Amino acid sequence: MKSLRFGLCALLLSASVSIAARAEEPALSDPVESSSEPAGSDAQAAPVPLTVADAGVEAPTLVEASIDPSVLAAASAAQLSPEELESLGFGGSAPSVDTAIKIFGFADFTFSMAPQKPSNAWRQTLQPHSSFYVGNFNLYLSKNLSENVRTMGEVRFLYAPHGSPTDGGPYTVNSTQDITDLNRRIHWGGIAIERLYLEWTIHPYLAVRAGHFLTPYGIWNVDHGSPLFIPVTRPYVIGSGLFPEHQTGLEFFGQYDINTQNAFGYHFTISNGMGPITEVRDLDENKGVGTRVFWENRSWGTLRVGGSAFYAKDTSSTPNQALDAAGRLVITSHLDAQSKVLSLAADVQWKYKGLHLQTEVITQQRKFVRNGRVASTNPFSGNPIFPEDYLTWGVYGIAGYGFDVWHVNIMPYIQVQSFDQVDPTFIRSKTNGVTAGINIRPIDAVVVKLAYTASKWPDGFLISDGMIQLLQTQVAWAF
Amino acid sequence: MFKPALAVAAVLLLGAVAWPVTHGRARAAGKPLVVVVSASFAPKDIELATLRRAFSGHAADLAGKRLIPINHPNGSALRVAFDKQVLGLEAADVGKFWIDKRIRDEGSPPKSVPSVELAVRVAASLPGAITYALLEQLSPSVKVLTIDGKAPTSAGYPLSL
Numbered sequence: 001m002k003s004l005r006f007g008l009c010a011l012l013l014s015a016s017v018s019i020a021a022r023a024e025e026p027a028l029s030d031p032v033e034s035s036s037e038p039a040g041s042d043a044q045a046a047p048v049p050l051t052v053a054d055a056g057v058e059a060p061t062l063v064e065a066s067i068d069p070s071v072l073a074a075a076s077a078a079q080l081s082p083e084e085l086e087s088l089g090f091g092g093s094a095p096s097v098d099t100a101i102k103i104f105g106f107a108d109f110t111f112s113m114a115p116q117k118p119s120n121a122w123r124q125t126l127q128p129h130s131s132f133y134v135g136n137f138n139l140y141l142s143k144n145l146s147e148n149v150r151t152m153g154e155v156r157f158l159y160a161p162h163g164s165p166t167d168g169g170p171y172t173v174n175s176t177q178d179i180t181d182l183n184r185r186i187h188w189g190g191i192a193i194e195r196l197y198l199e200w201t202i203h204p205y206l207a208v209r210a211g212h213f214l215t216p217y218g219i220w221n222v223d224h225g226s227p228l229f230i231p232v233t234r235p236y237v238i239g240s241g242l243f244p245e246h247q248t249g250l251e252f253f254g255q256y257d258i259n260t261q262n263a264f265g266y267h268f269t270i271s272n273g274m275g276p277i278t279e280v281r282d283l284d285e286n287k288g289v290g291t292r293v294f295w296e297n298r299s300w301g302t303l304r305v306g307g308s309a310f311y312a313k314d315t316s317s318t319p320n321q322a323l324d325a326a327g328r329l330v331i332t333s334h335l336d337a338q339s340k341v342l343s344l345a346a347d348v349q350w351k352y353k354g355l356h357l358q359t360e361v362i363t364q365q366r367k368f369v370r371n372g373r374v375a376s377t378n379p380f381s382g383n384p385i386f387p388e389d390y391l392t393w394g395v396y397g398i399a400g401y402g403f404d405v406w407h408v409n410i411m412p413y414i415q416v417q418s419f420d421q422v423d424p425t426f427i428r429s430k431t432n433g434v435t436a437g438i439n440i441r442p443i444d445a446v447v448v449k450l451a452y453t454a455s456k457w458p459d460g461f462l463i464s465d466g467m468i469q470l471l472q473t474q475v476a477w478a479f
Numbered sequence: 480m481f482k483p484a485l486a487v488a489a490v491l492l493l494g495a496v497a498w499p500v501t502h503g504r505a506r507a508a509g510k511p512l513v514v515v516v517s518a519s520f521a522p523k524d525i526e527l528a529t530l531r532r533a534f535s536g537h538a539a540d541l542a543g544k545r546l547i548p549i550n551h552p553n554g555s556a557l558r559v560a561f562d563k564q565v566l567g568l569e570a571a572d573v574g575k576f577w578i579d580k581r582i583r584d585e586g587s588p589p590k591s592v593p594s595v596e597l598a599v600r601v602a603a604s605l606p607g608a609i610t611y612a613l614l615e616q617l618s619p620s621v622k623v624l625t626i627d628g629k630a631p632t633s634a635g636y637p638l639s640l
Contacts, residue, residue, distance in 0.1 A: 079604040079620055088601065089590060096547050096607055098590060104581055142584070147545055148538075152584055195584070204538040225582035255537060257528035298567055404571065444574030478578045 097144050105139040105154075108226040108476035115471050122468045134159070135474075136226050138194060153196040159189040167379070193279070194224075194246070205254040212279060213251050216267035216292045217243045217308035218347045218360045226476035230356070230398055230411070231435050232451045233472070236419035237394025242364040243310050243343045247271035247288065248279055261299050265306075267292040273312030274341055284338070288312030294347075301352030308345040313338060314366070337387075338372025341365070356411070359397040366390055378427075390428070394419035400439075409441040431457050433468075446477045511631035512560055512638035515602050515621040516609050520544070524625045525609075527637055531565050533609060536577075536586020541607075548589035549598045549610040557595060560640050561611050613640065 080088075089098045113130030114123040142152040162174035177183040197211030214221055220238045223229060233239075249271025257263045272278040273288025294306030316336040324330045342365045349358040367389045375384035400413030415435040422428050437451030455468040514525060522542040533539035533546040540546065551558040553573060562568045568576055577588045592598050598610040603620035614631065617623070629636045 080600050085601070085604060088592065090547075090601070090605055090608075096545065096605060098587075102587070106582055140581070140584075142587075154584075201538045204532070204540050207538075222583055223579075228579050228582055257532060260527045260531060302567070407571075409571075441575070444578055478582060 097147050099144050102142045103140070104479060105137070106225045106227050106476065106478045107137045108135045108474055109133070110135055110232065110472055110474040112470060112472045115469050116466065120466065122466065126468065127470065136476075138225065148201040150199050151197070152199065154194040156192040156194050157189065158192055159187070162187050162189050197251075203254075205256050207253055209251040209253070210249075212246060212248045213269075215244050215247050215290065215310070216251065216253065216269065217290070217310065217343075218292075218306070218345050218362065219304075219349050219358055220360065221245060225478070226474070227445070227447055227478045229476075230400055230413050230439060230449075231415050231437060231453075232449050232474045233453070233470075235360075235394070235396035235415070235417045236421065236431060236433065236455075237360070237362050237396060237417065240392075240394065240419065240421055242362045242392065242394070243290075243308065243345065244274055244278070244288075244312075246279070247290070249287070261297060263296040263298075265292075265294045265296065269310075271312075274314035276316050283317045283333075284313050284315040286313040286315075301350060301355070303350045304348070306347045308343075308347070310341075310343040312341055313369075314341050315372070335371055335374070337368075337374045339366045339368040339387075339389075354402040354411075356398070356400040356402065356413070359395065361393065361395040363391065363393040366392075385427075390422050392420055392422050394421065402439075402441075411439045411441070413437055413439065429457055431455050445479065446475065449474045449476065509639040510613050511636055512557060512564070512611050512640050513614055513617070513623045513631050514609060514611050514626060514638070515599060515617060515623055516541075517603050517606060518620050518622045520606060520622070522624065523622075524628055527565070527626050530609075530626065534561075534589055535566055536580055536588065541609075544607045547605060547608040549601050549608055550589040550591040551595055551598055551611075552591055552593060555595075557611060557613070557640060561638070564638050611638070 089100060090096065109132070111130065111132050112127055114120070114127040116123045118124075118128070137157045138154055139157070140152065140154045142150060144150045161172050164172045166172060174188050175185050176188060178186040193212060195211070195213055197209040197213050199207055199209045201207045214224055216222060218238075220229070220234065221243065247269055249269060251267060251269045253265070253267040255263055255265040267290075269288075269290040271288045271290070272282035273284070273286060275281075275283045277283070278288075288310065289312070290308070290310035292306060292308040294304055297303045315338045317333045317338075318336055320332045320334050322330050322332070343362065344364075345360060345362040347358070347360040350356075368387055373387060375386045377383070378385050394417070396415060396417035398413055398415045400411045402409050402411035404410075413436075415437075416433070417435075418430070418432045420428070420430045433453060433455035435451055435453040437449060439450075440448045442448070450473045451471075453468070453470045453472070456466075514530060516522070520542075525541055529539050529541060529546075533548045534550070538545065539548075551561075554570060559570045562570065562573055566576075580586050580588075592601060595612050595616050599612050599616060599618055599621055602608045602610045603618060609624075614623075623631060625631075626637055631638075
């Protein structure tokens, strides 16, 4: 009877120690098979404290005294089985690579109104009536194909061209009958391929992308998504395309950490350059080349200073087919316009605790080649306009301060901007603008924005009726 | 007229670049937060800059092997301390940091596992896997790396809980 009681006590004691030792075990079951390390060998040695006498040389040992052998066995079997690794995503032929397809994206929904009188010319031109609209619905697909090769694609689903304005005419209404729904009418839009590339990491400091990518210049174009932007709409200098927003070609890039506080990064691109269909065709033999370099310092928050450049021939041409005197097909190309373009930019961004400061200045020089100085037609007078070589530039600056109230991040901000622009009819004008707003981020993935924008053309413009004013609220989210 | 301003700017730039690596990283009182890899993995030391690269979504190699960073659950004490001291991120900023990176396509967050013990077991099982833990949470199948030549018990070791 005594031996039975002793046995029961020992059993209860070992069970309680086992339960305590397993309290932090993960959901995965422990491997049934033993590891290469013998489970019982350590149980014979004297107790050794868990420590590192000489870090990086000797592996630590466990406290063995008074520990149940089953606990020791579990602790010694410290490695995961291939099946357990695979369940964590480290399996298959490349256990070190997560080869799952990742799907994510962002979207936004906006309410916009012009607070001027209904008769105001700017309101009539830009926002006659307050409106709700979905702006972006962007879907990302990415997958690691191997340890060093991955692919990424981003598409934007659009209502456009449905709802797009036409020159002096009614809005485009893309409506058709849905034969699968009793021929009821349905509105349809389009898809824009924002990015698609194959990326090869040649070296930790050098990678190459082949495909269609965002031009790596400045801050705003790289940020790219509405949940990252502080204001609701892009500054004029960003939206005007002084740098192309996208390129099709090759991008080489990398980032080198000088030390724990400083890093240096670079991008180099070669692409179809500039033109009406550069996504799929280069209309001249001159490839566009671009570069960006930046320095990042993390001594006080994160400070990033960068410079970007892009050079290309901007060519627009129309193919012509005709028969020569011998009846053979001759294909020629009629040059509609051609100019050499040099874009330069500088940017600074500083984030320190809640403070957010950022600015970009961008310039573009355009010089028409002799045969490429083709006249366009003034849409208002009907007279021909021969383009002149020009330099255009713009700048914006944002200052904001974020702080938490009841775990909700709030950032009031102000943006000022100036843009000396040349429009597609080569009419020059200058606009200055200011935006004041507040962003509220209830959770990391969602930001609610409220913004008031006022812009003025100080030198006068075709429309001269005070300032452009917009009051907008937007919710942008990532998923 | 601009030369004095340029000289001041150059001095400031050089000063920022040459700022001591340990600025702001003096080891606070607390248990050392150790970085561990498989005991069979050859390296014995890692640069803090390399550790930061690995855990911030960049490709990072150690002794010719691509590092596989293994994170702890967001909000756990070790994760909060590691993110702050290695990535310079407060706990409240981590979520947005990775959302921003994904939208820019500038890297994905390291894989997270539910517990420190599982992270250590993954590090023990997968060549190149690297994680962090306290000394008492380790197993014989992993070894501790020094950081910039500093052992967890030495002065100036940069990570602590």
